[in-house]
Amino acid sequence: VKFINDLAESGYDFNQKLPKRKALHKQCEKAFNYSSLRPKLIEVPVTTLSTPTITMPVFDIQAVLSKMLGNPMLMQEANFAANYDIFTGKPIHDLAFEDTAYYDEIHTGQQWPLAVDHYCSDSANEFPCGLVVFYDKSHADRNGSLAVSPVMFTLTLFNKAARAQCKFWDILAYIPNLDSGTNKTSDSSIGLDITAAQKCQDEHICLMNAFRQFKEINDNGGFKMKVLKKEVTIKVWVHIMVGDISGNNSLLGSYNNHNAQSPYRDCSCSKESFIDPDAKCTMIRKADVDQMKKDNDVTALRAASKHNIVNAFDTIPTGNPVDTIYHLTPPETMHAICSGIAPRMIQNIGRGFKKKTPAAVMQNLHLLLIRGHPWQSERDASSRPSSRNHIFETTKTQATELMGNLFLIMCALHTTMGKSVCIEADVTEAHRKGKIETIKMVLSFEKWINRRTLRSDIDDMTKIQSFIRHKLIPNLQKYFPRTDGVGWQFPKVHSLTKFPVYVQLFGSGINFYGGFGESHLKTFMKKLAHFTQRRASKFATQLGANHYEQSLFAHSSFAIRMQTNTNYVLVDESVQQEFIGVHTITFTKRPTTSLVEYSINVKWPKVQSSKPLDDIIRYAISRYMATNDPSRERFN
Numbered sequence: 001v002k003f004i005n006d007l008a009e010s011g012y013d014f015n016q017k018l019p020k021r022k023a024l025h026k027q028c029e030k031a032f033n034y035s036s037l038r039p040k041l042i043e044v045p046v047t048t049l050s051t052p053t054i055t056m057p058v059f060d061i062q063a064v065l066s067k068m069l070g071n072p073m074l075m076q077e078a079n080f081a082a083n084y085d086i087f088t089g090k091p092i093h094d095l096a097f098e099d100t101a102y103y104d105e106i107h108t109g110q111q112w113p114l115a116v117d118h119y120c121s122d123s124a125n126e127f128p129c130g131l132v133v134f135y136d137k138s139h140a141d142r143n144g145s146l147a148v149s150p151v152m153f154t155l156t157l158f159n160k161a162a163r164a165q166c167k168f169w170d171i172l173a174y175i176p177n178l179d180s181g182t183n184k185t186s187d188s189s190i191g192l193d194i195t196a197a198q199k200c201q202d203e204h205i206c207l208m209n210a211f212r213q214f215k216e217i218n219d220n221g222g223f224k225m226k227v228l229k230k231e232v233t234i235k236v237w238v239h240i241m242v243g244d245i246s247g248n249n250s251l252l253g254s255y256n257n258h259n260a261q262s263p264y265r266d267c268s269c270s271k272e273s274f275i276d277p278d279a280k281c282t283m284i285r286k287a288d289v290d291q292m293k294k295d296n297d298v299t300a301l302r303a304a305s306k307h308n309i310v311n312a313f314d315t316i317p318t319g320n321p322v323d324t325i326y327h328l329t330p331p332e333t334m335h336a337i338c339s340g341i342a343p344r345m346i347q348n349i350g351r352g353f354k355k356k357t358p359a360a361v362m363q364n365l366h367l368l369l370i371r372g373h374p375w376q377s378e379r380d381a382s383s384r385p386s387s388r389n390h391i392f393e394t395t396k397t398q399a400t401e402l403m404g405n406l407f408l409i410m411c412a413l414h415t416t417m418g419k420s421v422c423i424e425a426d427v428t429e430a431h432r433k434g435k436i437e438t439i440k441m442v443l444s445f446e447k448w449i450n451r452r453t454l455r456s457d458i459d460d461m462t463k464i465q466s467f468i469r470h471k472l473i474p475n476l477q478k479y480f481p482r483t484d485g486v487g488w489q490f491p492k493v494h495s496l497t498k499f500p501v502y503v504q505l506f507g508s509g510i511n512f513y514g515g516f517g518e519s520h521l522k523t524f525m526k527k528l529a530h531f532t533q534r535r536a537s538k539f540a541t542q543l544g545a546n547h548y549e550q551s552l553f554a555h556s557s558f559a560i561r562m563q564t565n566t567n568y569v570l571v572d573e574s575v576q577q578e579f580i581g582v583h584t585i586t587f588t589k590r591p592t593t594s595l596v597e598y599s600i601n602v603k604w605p606k607v608q609s610s611k612p613l614d615d616i617i618r619y620a621i622s623r624y625m626a627t628n629d630p631s632r633e634r635f636n
Contacts, residue, residue: 025549028556036063037551039173039544042209046202048178048194056206057544058173061213062223065129065234068155068170069227073558079162081105086157087232089116089128104452106130106156106239109507115319119218119235126222127232130156130239130319132163133172134517136247140529145536148543149175149247150524151210152517156239160510166520171547173210174525176540178202196255197307203250207312214238214317239319241329242512245491248329253289253307260305264491266326266498268304271489275477277469281497286323290314330502331495332514337446338383338399340492341476342406345442346394348480349409349435352425359392361421362412366391369408382407382443400515403443410439431479438475445472449499449509464500472496587625589633 029035039057046054068074083092084107106112120126131153140146151172154163162168214236217223222233241251249256254265262268266284273279292300293308301308313325320327370387385404386397412418413436422432477488506512532542586601
């Protein structure tokens with residue numbers, strides 16, 4: 001806008017140079033008072049790297065929340081969780097039975113009212129602001145040196161559809177790669193002295209520096225701001241932590257080893273009990289772990305598969321003030337089922353299917369089914385399958401595509417051609433039907449967890465656990481026998497028994513679905529990585545600077561569009577299309593009281609087209625005519 005104004009003052013001398021990027025950045029930052037969102041570079045002490053400290057960019061959570069809660073495009077009724085009062089954190093009263101009989105949005109889980117009661121008093125001005133945090137390591141190269149762990153978050157007040165969109169998420173910090181150059185010298189004997197506990201402690205020191213501002217805000221009674229024109233005091237806490245198995249193990253200070261005595265992070269179950277139909281799962285308690293650390297009981301810590309570290313979440317405000325992080329890391333279907341159980345089912349469908357002829361027939365049948373897959377009337381019956389690779393190839397296929405492929409394998413086994421393949425692969429009729437039944441169980445279980453679920457079904461824990469332990473897991477062992485590694489005795493299988501427990505606590509499984517965070521990594525990390533020097537030592541800090549610059553320009557563009565929308569009539573939103581060819585643009589003055597406004601009509605002599613005129617061009621021409629010849633009613 002300033003550039004166009006300068007053009008107008010100079011008589012529209014288009015030989016003027018465009019402003020430099022850095023100058024534009026400074027002007028936008030000053031004009032919109034955006035500097036509070038600039039990341040702070042914190043020097044974090046570490047013990048496992050060749051340098052004594054590592055630089056980590058951390059964003060001011062108060063400034064970021066103020067930006068999100070003050071954004072009119074986000075803070076709309078359509079984006080809020082249904083039947084939820086955002087100012088009190090309580091469900092809206094006088095609801096029909098259907099609205100209260102389900103575990104659905106986050107506030108329908110049993111943990112939400114406990115967290116609200118803990119952090120917010122009965123004062124109507126205290127605004128409960130729980131966060132869903134996604135934490136996962138992501139790579140920008142093939143050798144692993146260019147890696148960071150972005151701490152991304154969204155707000156619990158948004159509904160499921162909103163949380164699936166990237167614009168409802170933001171960044172708290174970029175945790176640098178703590179595995180890059182871990183040996184302090186070339187002497188391998190010295191390098192071996194660095195333990196897994198030390199690495200885990202360094203990670204928690206970084207997390208503490210990122211999250212400590214949560215405690216500072218709540219210790220000061222929250223911070224005040226206006227939300228939807230109402231003065232409130234924001235109380236913030238981490239309500240759910242979402243990530244993969246490895247990341248969640250680190251958050252709890254657990255061993256990243258499936259052969260540990262207690263391989264699953266939040267319970268004391270052994271790997272043998274994962275497939276034991278009569279086993280009982282006992283959740284671990286923070287008080288027990290704290291006592292082990294206090295007593296320095298090495299044997300007990302080893303039995304619980306926990307490192308003796310100072311956990312960052314011991315003091316950070318969380319949705320469970322008693323057990324903190326130990327009960328805040330639910331399993332989620334993308335990592336546990338889609339990329340965990342489903343590919344292993346495909347890999348272990350049977351040796352007979354891997355023979356040359358059966359494999360070729362199954363691949364051809366798979367391609368035929370893919371061709372007809374879009375024609376089915378049930379649009380959400382299954383995930384999209386993949387035809388890029390062979391049906392039995394699982395290493396180059398996305399997690400959701402694996403579920404689509406598994407669905408088509410089930411369909412293929414129903415066909416006449418599929419039955420003939422089973423005969424050639426030495427698969428009996430009973431096993432063919434067993435494979436179909438097991439695939440149905442896995443697919444339906446994944447769908448059931450991620451949708452809103454009747455409370456009566458989830459609360460009947462005995463029935464659900466019986467189905468999982470006595471039907472689903474035994475069927476996996478029987479019809480998809482796995483001899484590699486530990487067989488089916490790995491944590492992702494045990495997570496099947498955890499889903500109902502965490503649905504009770506946090507509502508529908510889609511509330512802690514990891515696919516949203518994985519998708520948003522493209523925006524918050526992958527795209528920004530292209531504009532860095534790709535040096536491991538500067539990677540995290542440059543990502544933080546790039547994210548700040550991109551968000552500043554996006555905010556400036558939005559504000560300018562809002563301004564032009566106020567001062568001039570914009571017929572349509574501009575789209576990315578080429579505006580090329582002979583055409584006539586007609587500007588017609590609109591009768592207004594205070595401003596000279598024009599409506600726009602574009603005529604293409606040769607080709608019928610509805611391509612809209614770019615907003616900035618329209619603004620410049622309109623401003624020029626309004627300034628130099630405001631009396632003209634119409635011009636081309």
